[in-house]
Amino acid sequence: MGEFELLGRIRERLAAAGPRIQLGSGDDAAISVPGGATATSVDALVEGVHFRRGQATLGQIGHKALATALSDLAAMGAEAGEAYIALGVPPDLDEDGCLELLDGMAALAEATGTTLAGGDLSRAAELFLAVTVVGHAPEASALVSRSGASPGDALVLTGEIGAAAAGLRLLEDSTLETLSIDADCRVEHTTAGSTRQSAAKRAAGLVGRQLEPVARLGAGRALARAGATAMIDLSDGLGGDAGHLAASSGVGLRIEAGALPLAPGVEEVAGAIGRDPIELAAGGGEDYELLAAIPAEKLGEATAAVRGTEGIALTRIGEVVAGEGVELRLPGGRLLEPEGFDQLT
Amino acid sequence: MGEFELLGRIRERLAAAGPRIQLGSGDDAAISVPGGATATSVDALVEGVHFRRGQATLGQIGHKALATALSDLAAMGAEAGEAYIALGVPPDLDEDGCLELLDGMAALAEATGTTLAGGDLSRAAELFLAVTVVGHAPEASALVSRSGASPGDALVLTGEIGAAAAGLRLLEDSTLETLSIDADCRVEHTTAGSTRQSAAKRAAGLVGRQLEPVARLGAGRALARAGATAMIDLSDGLGGDAGHLAASSGVGLRIEAGALPLAPGVEEVAGAIGRDPIELAAGGGEDYELLAAIPAEKLGEATAAVRGTEGIALTRIGEVVAGEGVELRLPGGRLLEPEGFDQLT
Numbered sequence: 134m135g136e137f138e139l140l141g142r143i144r145e146r147l148a149a150a151g152p153r154i155q156l157g158s159g160d161d162a163a164i165s166v167p168g169g170a171t172a173t174s175v176d177a178l179v180e181g182v183h184f185r186r187g188q189a190t191l192g193q194i195g196h197k198a199l200a201t202a203l204s205d206l207a208a209m210g211a212e213a214g215e216a217y218i219a220l221g222v223p224p225d226l227d228e229d230g231c232l233e234l235l236d237g238m239a240a241l242a243e244a245t246g247t248t249l250a251g252g253d254l255s256r257a258a259e260l261f262l263a264v265t266v267v268g269h270a271p272e273a274s275a276l277v278s279r280s281g282a283s284p285g286d287a288l289v290l291t292g293e294i295g296a297a298a299a300g301l302r303l304l305e306d307s308t309l310e311t312l313s314i315d316a317d318c319r320v321e322h323t324t325a326g327s328t329r330q331s332a333a334k335r336a337a338g339l340v341g342r343q344l345e346p347v348a349r350l351g352a353g354r355a356l357a358r359a360g361a362t363a364m365i366d367l368s369d370g371l372g373g374d375a376g377h378l379a380a381s382s383g384v385g386l387r388i389e390a391g392a393l394p395l396a397p398g399v400e401e402v403a404g405a406i407g408r409d410p411i412e413l414a415a416g417g418g419e420d421y422e423l424l425a426a427i428p429a430e431k432l433g434e435a436t437a438a439v440r441g442t443e444g445i446a447l448t449r450i451g452e453v454v455a456g457e458g459v460e461l462r463l464p465g466g467r468l469l470e471p472e473g474f475d476q477l478t
Numbered sequence: 479m480g481e482f483e484l485l486g487r488i489r490e491r492l493a494a495a496g497p498r499i500q501l502g503s504g505d506d507a508a509i510s511v512p513g514g515a516t517a518t519s520v521d522a523l524v525e526g527v528h529f530r531r532g533q534a535t536l537g538q539i540g541h542k543a544l545a546t547a548l549s550d551l552a553a554m555g556a557e558a559g560e561a562y563i564a565l566g567v568p569p570d571l572d573e574d575g576c577l578e579l580l581d582g583m584a585a586l587a588e589a590t591g592t593t594l595a596g597g598d599l600s601r602a603a604e605l606f607l608a609v610t611v612v613g614h615a616p617e618a619s620a621l622v623s624r625s626g627a628s629p630g631d632a633l634v635l636t637g638e639i640g641a642a643a644a645g646l647r648l649l650e651d652s653t654l655e656t657l658s659i660d661a662d663c664r665v666e667h668t669t670a671g672s673t674r675q676s677a678a679k680r681a682a683g684l685v686g687r688q689l690e691p692v693a694r695l696g697a698g699r700a701l702a703r704a705g706a707t708a709m710i711d712l713s714d715g716l717g718g719d720a721g722h723l724a725a726s727s728g729v730g731l732r733i734e735a736g737a738l739p740l741a742p743g744v745e746e747v748a749g750a751i752g753r754d755p756i757e758l759a760a761g762g763g764e765d766y767e768l769l770a771a772i773p774a775e776k777l778g779e780a781t782a783a784v785r786g787t788e789g790i791a792l793t794r795i796g797e798v799v800a801g802e803g804v805e806l807r808l809p810g811g812r813l814l815e816p817e818g819f820d821q822l823t
Contacts, residue, residue: 155515155618160625160726161553161710162519162611164618167512170500174507175610177564177600208506219522219564219608250518253608257524263564263598263608265520266507273500273509280505365506381505 139228139254143235151248153214153269163250165215170273174205177263180223186260188304191230192237193344198262199238201368203245203348204421208366210277210357211268213350215250216242218264221257234262245350275357282363282382282426286453289435291352291423292445294371295399295410298417300343302402303336309405335398342396346421351442356425359435364425370418375459378424385456390415391464394448415461426453484573484599488580496593498559498614508595510560515618519550522608525568531605533649536575537582538689543607544583546713548590548693549766553711555622555702556613558695560595561587563609566602579607590695620702627708627727627771631798634780636697636768637790639716640744640755643762645688647747648681654750680743687741691766696787701770704780709770715763720804723769730801735760736809739793760806771798 140159150157156164178184178198189197203213218238222231231254242249247266270276303309349366356364365378371393379386390411403410427435432449439447462468485504495502501509523529523543534542548558563583567576576599587594592611615621648654694711701709710723716738724731735756748755772780777794784792807813 156621156623160623161550162517162556162613162621164554164621164623165516165518166514166618167516169511171510171512171516172507173510173560173562173596173610173612175562175564175596175598175608177566177598177608179566179600179602181603182601205506209509211507215518217518217520217610219520219610221522221524221606251520253520253522255522255524255606256527257604257606258526259603261566261600261602261606261608263520263522263606265518265562265564265610267518267612268507273511276501276507276509278501278505278509 139231142232143252146232146236146239147249148239148243150250151214151246154248154250158249158251163215165250167269169269169271170276171214172206172209172211172268172270172276173265174202175263175265176202176205177261180260189344191233194262195234195237196241196345198264199241199247200346200348201421202264202266203247203350204346204366204368206266206268207348207350207353208364208423209268210275210353210361210364211270212354213245213247213266214269215248215267216264217250218252218262220252220254221259221261222254223257223260226260245348277357277361277364279363279365279378279381282378282384282453284384284453284455285429286362286426287429287432287449288386288388288451288453289425289427289432290394290448290450291349291439293394293396294367294420294422295414295417296339296342296396297346297419298413299396299399299402300339300341302406303340304343306406309402332401335401339396339398339402343419346419348421349423349443352439352445353423355438355442356423356427356435359427359438360431361425361427361435364423367420367422367424368418371415371424372459372461374424378426379457379459382426383457385454386451386459387454388451388459388461390461392448392450394446411463484576487577488597491577491581491584492594493584493588495595496559496591499593499595503594503596508560510595512614514614514616515621516559517551517554517556517613517615517621518610519547520608520610521547521550522606525605534689536578539607540579540582541586541690543609544586544592545691545693546766547609547611548592548695549691549711549713551611551613552693552695552698553709553768554613555620555698555706555709556615557699558590558592558611559614560593560612561609562595563597563607564600565597566600566604566606568602568605571605590693622702622706622709624708624710624723624726627723627729627798629729629798629800630774631707631771632774632777632794633731633733633796633798634770634772634777635739635793635795636694636784638739638741639712639765639767640759640762641684641687641741642691642764643758644741644744644747645684645686647751648685649688651751654747677746680746684741684743684747688764691764693766694768694788697784697790698768700783700787701768701772701780704772704783705776706770706772706780709768712765712767712769713763716760716769717804717806719769723771724802724804727771730799731796731804732799733796733804733806735806737793737795739791756808
């Protein structure tokens, strides 16, 4: 099958275009009439760097590529609009494989109201997916950058952290004896004991967050509407991403490590590998939860709105202070050095 | 140097953001206020598939990645707006190499009024550049798709074709004895004879069109304003791309092969490799000239406008007819089978 036939089969599988799209995939360019402000971001996933085909299904890889891109729109408080995909196809990925990958992406696109509006297929030595997403808002001022936090704002976090990092350890370290995970990423429990069973469930949850992350689009819009002054998604890890928000806003952040909402199972995995659970959670990336600054008096409204739209908690984990840098304070008063993140990923 | 420091050095080199950009590179997403219709397209260049580092400088590779993406906007008649770059960085490309690549892209961005508004850097086994471009028009109806050609329209072509295909042969076939091209893609002439010298100049022109293609943005807008009914850029080659325009419009195209404007030097290269020059020009891709259908009575206006904006010719090469498919008629009446293009590229 050649490029054009494959593109035809891909287009057949795409959902109907969203309301802004006047001309979808298949021409020189897609035509859209945004009607307000747009937020645009690009993210690439590369085999061997961001995923391994043995650990994730092709559908999960497609899902993750779109989810990580959409997470940047969530962090702006934008509504998901369109996605444009550049796919590098290695010799050992056949057409059915391409379609499986696109199906994973298309399912998430449909669930999030994203139109897959264009793409490009290339031969490549290794599989890569570069995803550009365009989000929308009525006007630019409705979108939330990283740079508006003020001293006195509360620092809040959606959902729970540490799951993706713990899930990655479970996928990569077969010596984690208490849990065994097969190649299809299903968790098997070798005894029928209830402790073992619930551990298996928690492990599956952790692995799921690593392989199929959730972009907090609803929570991002809720936080933007409630008056968030700055926002970022946790792709690199709380330590690193908090640092970006602090630097962009020209403020310091004081985080109470004891207040961090750790995902169920993170403590067990950290224990099994001899790591501090808070360090694992704060240093590990890919949770794609949102970190936001918001005036303290808006906290109640924001918490209710986030709970209402995604059914997840909003946790106050610290505050914005004058100065610079991020202070992660443990309950005992010790300061934690956030894991650096200064590598190409 | 890590990702963030490199990103900082990249951002220092970018030109000021265009008027639509409210927030440029460096946040979760760029914020733009389009104020009309947008045309959006993504294109990827992959090492070993679309370029070789030995044949092109890093600056030329950056230029070509942006130019090929912008060419899709030219084919819509859109004004260049923003570009978003996903860069896969192999182990043997250092920071200076990344910057050289970006400099090539930034120079073209500045020349075309394109804002480099966002990007993503990843480690990768091989160099790849995925470029998403957003173009603008006052309204969707001002943009030209592939699908509006009607029987009776004139079929026109900007500039000259065959240069990129001939240039590629010169780069790849060292047995083309009449011309020698060194690794830096400068043409050397070994004798001082004027024939040899002008052949060398022509060869340099051909190689230049292969390595640093031009996106016909001005010509595209001129054709759109003059009333083009359908338009496509020649990335795959006239034969293949004419077929796409015909299929999208539900019409046939009759092309007089004798009317095709071949670039200087194409005949010599075709002769040296034993190919028919028209076949080489019509079957070879990457010229990035524009093929358009336009009502015959608008031809004069369009020709003057294209000449006025880019100083290049607009040549009537045939017409739109009822039916389907592309007929390439040689002066003697023989029909030429356009080279197929049914491979992932």
